Amino acid sequence: MGMAAPESLLICEHCDTVYQRRPLVRGEVARCARCMAELERHQGLSVNAMLALVLTAMIVFVQANMWPIVTLGLNGQFSGTTLWGMIITMWQQQAQVVSVLAAFTLFFFPLVKMLTLGWLLWFGRQGRRAPGFVPLMVALHRLGPWTMSEVFVLGALVAIVKAHNYFDVVADPGIYAYAALTLLITIFAGVDLRQLWDHTAERPA
Amino acid sequence: MNSLPRAAELGLISCHTCGLTCRDTGGDDMACPRCGSALHRRKPDSYMRAWALLIAGFLLYIPANVLPIMRTASLNDIDDNTIISGVVELWVKGSPDLAVIVFTASIVVPMLKFLSLSVLLVTSQRGSGWARVQRAKIYRLVEFIGYWSMLDVFVVALLTALVRFGLLSLVEPLPGVIFFGLTVVLTMLASMSFDPRLIWDGRDTDD
Ligand SMILES: [Zn+2]
Ligand SMILES: [Zn+2]
Numbered sequence: 001m002g003m004a005a006p007e008s009l010l011i012c013e014h015c016d017t018v019y020q021r022r023p024l025v026r027g028e029v030a031r032c033a034r035c036m037a038e039l040e041r042h043q044g045l046s047v048n049a050m051l052a053l054v055l056t057a058m059i060v061f062v063q064a065n066m067w068p069i070v071t072l073g074l075n076g077q078f079s080g081t082t083l084w085g086m087i088i089t090m091w092q093q094q095a096q097v098v099s100v101l102a103a104f105t106l107f108f109f110p111l112v113k114m115l116t117l118g119w120l121l122w123f124g125r126q127g128r129r130a131p132g133f134v135p136l137m138v139a140l141h142r143l144g145p146w147t148m149s150e151v152f153v154l155g156a157l158v159a160i161v162k163a164h165n166y167f168d169v170v171a172d173p174g175i176y177a178y179a180a181l182t183l184l185i186t187i188f189a190g191v192d193l194r195q196l197w198d199h200t201a202e203r204p205a
Numbered sequence: 206m207n208s209l210p211r212a213a214e215l216g217l218i219s220c221h222t223c224g225l226t227c228r229d230t231g232g233d234d235m236a237c238p239r240c241g242s243a244l245h246r247r248k249p250d251s252y253m254r255a256w257a258l259l260i261a262g263f264l265l266y267i268p269a270n271v272l273p274i275m276r277t278a279s280l281n282d283i284d285d286n287t288i289i290s291g292v293v294e295l296w297v298k299g300s301p302d303l304a305v306i307v308f309t310a311s312i313v314v315p316m317l318k319f320l321s322l323s324v325l326l327v328t329s330q331r332g333s334g335w336a337r338v339q340r341a342k343i344y345r346l347v348e349f350i351g352y353w354s355m356l357d358v359f360v361v362a363l364l365t366a367l368v369r370f371g372l373l374s375l376v377e378p379l380p381g382v383i384f385f386g387l388t389v390v391l392t393m394l395a396s397m398s399f400d401p402r403l404i405w406d407g408r409d410t411d412d
Contacts, residue, residue, distance in 0.1 A: 011219035013224065015402055015405040016402045016405065018212055034405065035401075035405065036341065037341065070367060073371065074373060074374060079369045090378060093365055095362075099362075101358065115365065133298055134239075151356055159363040162298075167374075
């Protein structure tokens with residue numbers, strides 16, 4: 001077993017330089033003097049604010065997935081799709097690899113991420129550790145870059161522009177829900193979830 | 206560089222998963238007391254894994270570009286699109302801004318990844334002290350933008366699902382898009398396998 005060293009030390013993840021931790025003022029970002037990577041940033045969002053953001057994101061996510069994203073029209077015929085419509089079509093069209101990639105990066109991983117965060121923050125609000133705190137925190141870390149909703153929004157925009165040359169294009173509510181989701185993800189991008197370790201008590205709830 | 210001590214010099218290890226500062230007790234099977242993850246001074250087999258994934262990604266990137274990624278079929282013609290022809294189409298049909306975005310995501314970013322990761326791997330393996338700050342910055346850039354390459358894959362998927370007008374107009378995915386999706390995944394795994402701390406090893410440390 002490795003033993004925990006003083007909490008007052010901070011090690012740069014990118015170059016292993018050791019720093020004495022110091023309190024940050026609002027909006028401040030501490031940078032590593034050796035490699036210039038971000039060490040730590042002041043966390044402006046309270047746990048309550050984060051929970052509110054995650055709950056909002058969940059509602060928007062449900063809508064983004066249920067509502068059609070785009071509808072095309074050609075000679076009075078119409079054809080629209082939802083995210084799952086797309087995933088299923090790709091499977092049927094012999095592109096199972098793409099289908100699975102889309103299902104995980106656009107549906108399962110974002111869903112797991114939001115549910116996990118909601119669960120951890122719900123308990124974190126009272127300074128407690130949720131049941132399963134440790135494995136869930138590790139899982140959140142591993143999920144890291146594998147959620148791609150924001151890439152999908154840009155992809156939808158490109159697809160709309162391409163289709164526009166040949167079809168009548170109607171943007172459906174799903175695309176707006178996706179745009180809202182991207183905004184929420186962007187706000188959340190600056191949050192270092194590792195603060196939950198420090199934030200919550202050692203004993204599980 | 207005594208003013209900026211590194212973890213190894215102080216007998217410390219930072220947990221790769223939760224960031225906790227731990228004491229290096231010297232064993233090979235140390236675990237983080239907070240999250241239980243195995244503690245490593247450097248990511249295990251970083252060079253070998255990163256090279257293997259990078260080369261595999263590059264091999265798949267060739268068919269991804271050569272093979273068409275999407276077929277558009279209408280009553281009077283069938284058209285197979287490659288990544289590049291898709292970019293050209295956006296450009297000539299009056300969306301140069303989107304053409305630049307797709308070109309960046311599908312061509313520039315993967316090429317930047319292959320090039321910069323190769324340079325990072327070679328220089329770090331030699332313990333080179335050349336342009337360390339810049340190399341560290343390039344690595345963070347690659348990590349940050351890498352997943353945007355999935356853009357074209359989602360474009361093809363969405364168009365396939367949307368353009369379903371029977372004989373009048375149909376879009377089908379072609380094998381290129383599968384190779385491309387796999388390339389993106391492999392290069393993401395490659396950059397995750399590389400340990401940026403290695404840039405700063407060699408010369409002044411004997412890790
Ligand atoms: Zn650093
Ligand atoms: Zn840990």
